Amino acid sequence: MKRALIVGGGPVDPRQLREELARKPELIIAADRGGHALLGVGRHPHLAVGDFDSLPEADRSALAAAGVRMLSFPAAKDETDLELALDSAVAEGAEDIRILGGLGRRIDHTLGNIGLLLRAAELGSAARLLDPDHELLLAGRALTLPARPGWALSLIPLTPKVCGVRTGGLAFPLCGEELYLARPRGIHNEFCAATATIEVAEGILLVVLFRESPVPG
Known part of the structure; x- marks a missing residue:
């Protein structure tokens, strides 16, 4: 690649x-x-x-x-x-x-x-x-992310509705649910495992990784 x-x-x-x-x-x-x-x-x-x-x-x-x-x-x-x-x-x-x-x-x-x-x-x-302090990418249909110490993430729809969102390895899991652009439910989630997974059935989902701890040094 x-x-x-x-x-x-x-x-x-x-x-x-x-x-x-x-x-x-x-x-x-x-x-x-x-x-x-x-x-x-x-x-x-x-x-x-x-x-x-x-x-x-x-x-x-x-x-x-x-x-x-x-x-x-x-x-x-x-x-x-x-x-x-x-x-x-x-x-x-x-x-x-x-x-x-x-x-x-x-x-x-x-x-x-x-x-x-x-x-x-x-x-x-x-x-x-x-x-x-940020990394932005699209979830696509399936995404695996390694946990980062001092970092968290938000899930933001780029379409009015994103359907069938499933997550693993996050403190606040989603189990095939819907996220809406007009209702920012996906703001601020946390890693609780070595990796996190995000699956989307329909729609476009933006993943925003952000640093919560100061940059070292």
Whole structure:
């Protein structure tokens, strides 16, 4: 399975970026200002995508001088830079896509980027949005998650109703029940086993893992 790391233009924690790079993704894509974050930790992407309206000219020149492939788009376009980066990752054969710089600062961007998880699934890939305190992904029909000390999770419908939700390894289990977007019953659950399982019969369920304990160090 080809793995990709996309670095967007939102807030990016340098330590987390280094950790993601240490996972050795086969494809690294910078979405516009994401190139600045990568240069800040001494790395170049394989591909830079966007209209580059928020990437300093010095950074753009540095990426071009390093031989990075640059896909430039006009500012007046229908897609966001992160959507273009996601489409590029899928076109390059990535099936496992991790995205930094897609959360925080602006709620409209965050909500739009959650929608990109749906787009990735429609294109046959799995994507995750990450920052130091959150990890967002879709449950699909079945999902297994390892427990994380100091972390909890919420289950949020992205469709008006999600049917047949079954969970295991969580403190507050669901046994084939329904979750509704208008009734946030799935907010804040806790791991009570080494792994948790989530099954969905119908609908789209967002899993939000979040840190309850402070980041060590």
